[in-house]
Amino acid sequence: MILATDLDGTFLGGEPADQKSLYAWINGHEKFQLVFVSGRGLASILPLFEDPRIPKPDFIICDVGATLVEGRSLEPVEPLQSLIEERWPGSEKVAALLSTVQGLVRQEVPQQRRCSYFYDQQTDIESLKKKVEQLNCELILSAGKFADVLPGGVNKGYSLQLLARQYRMNKDHVLVAGDTFNDLSLFKSGYKGVVVGNAEPGLPEATAHLPGIYHATREGAGGILEAMHHFAWLQHPVTR
Ligand SMILES: [Mg+2]
Structure with a gap:
């Protein structure tokens, strides 16, 4: 079994008791594989390795899909990483073109092969979309405030599929x-999937028609446990 999970609000979210149950279950099942799939840059994920409770991932997909590394060595997964790199025009070029988009603010976070911004209702989204297209890049808007510009065609799902293949x-x-x-x-x-209970407004609706997607009631780690039970990965529901 392989859990490919987002971190913030998902694997790292929910009730502390649910986190504890989920992490302990994973740590107790050696053959279980874990893939972190995060919007964070690698540098912001590494501090999690110092928390002994949090299971170590077999692979890390970060930068919203632009970075793929092996979980133990932290070495890039090749040739996949190079394939993604080839499609990236370079942060300087992206930042220069997008500097004229009204209401777009660059995020000061560690990032590779992507440029991350904050947007709001004042942002000229049409102009942003046009310029990202001009760069042959991918634009992902999330949480009502994050705008990520990625190499063409790259997103979390794409990178997970490359890795899985x-x-x-x-x-x-x-x-x-x-x-x-x-x-x-x-x-x-x-893949089978779980939208956790605390999902961004609109996401449950956007995934309602997709086959194999479970919509959990509990938040974060609790939602993952709920789905593991739903898909019969667990013999019994894990109670708090
Ligand atoms: Mg999240």
Whole structure:
């Protein structure tokens, strides 16, 4: 079994008791594979390795899909990483073109092969879309405030599919989990999935018609446990 999960609001979200149950269950099942699929940059994920309770991932997909590394060595997964790199025009070029978009503010966070911004209702989204298209890049808007510009065609779902193909992961054994619109591509990849209880408004509706997607009541880690039970990965519901 393979859990490919978003971090903030999902794997790291929910009640502390649910987090504890989920992490302990994963740590107790050696053959279980874990993939982090996050909007964070790698540098912002590494501090999690210092928390002994949090299970170590087998792979990390971060930068909203633009970075793929092996969980133990933190070495790039090749040739996939190079394939993504080739499609990136370079942060300077992207930042220069987007500097004229009204109401767009660059995020000061560690990031690779992507440029992340804040947007709001004042932002000229049409102009942003046009310029991103001009760059042959991918634009992902999420949580009502994050705008990520990524290499063309790259998103969380795309990168997970590349990884799954390279490592011959059985499609039926994968469960994806997320809470915002940057996770939508995961839900559209054809795997089983869970939209956790605290999802961004609109995401439950956007995923309602997709087959194999479970909409949990509980938040974050609790929602993942709920889905593991729903898909019969757990013999019994994990109670708090
Ligand atoms: Mg999230």
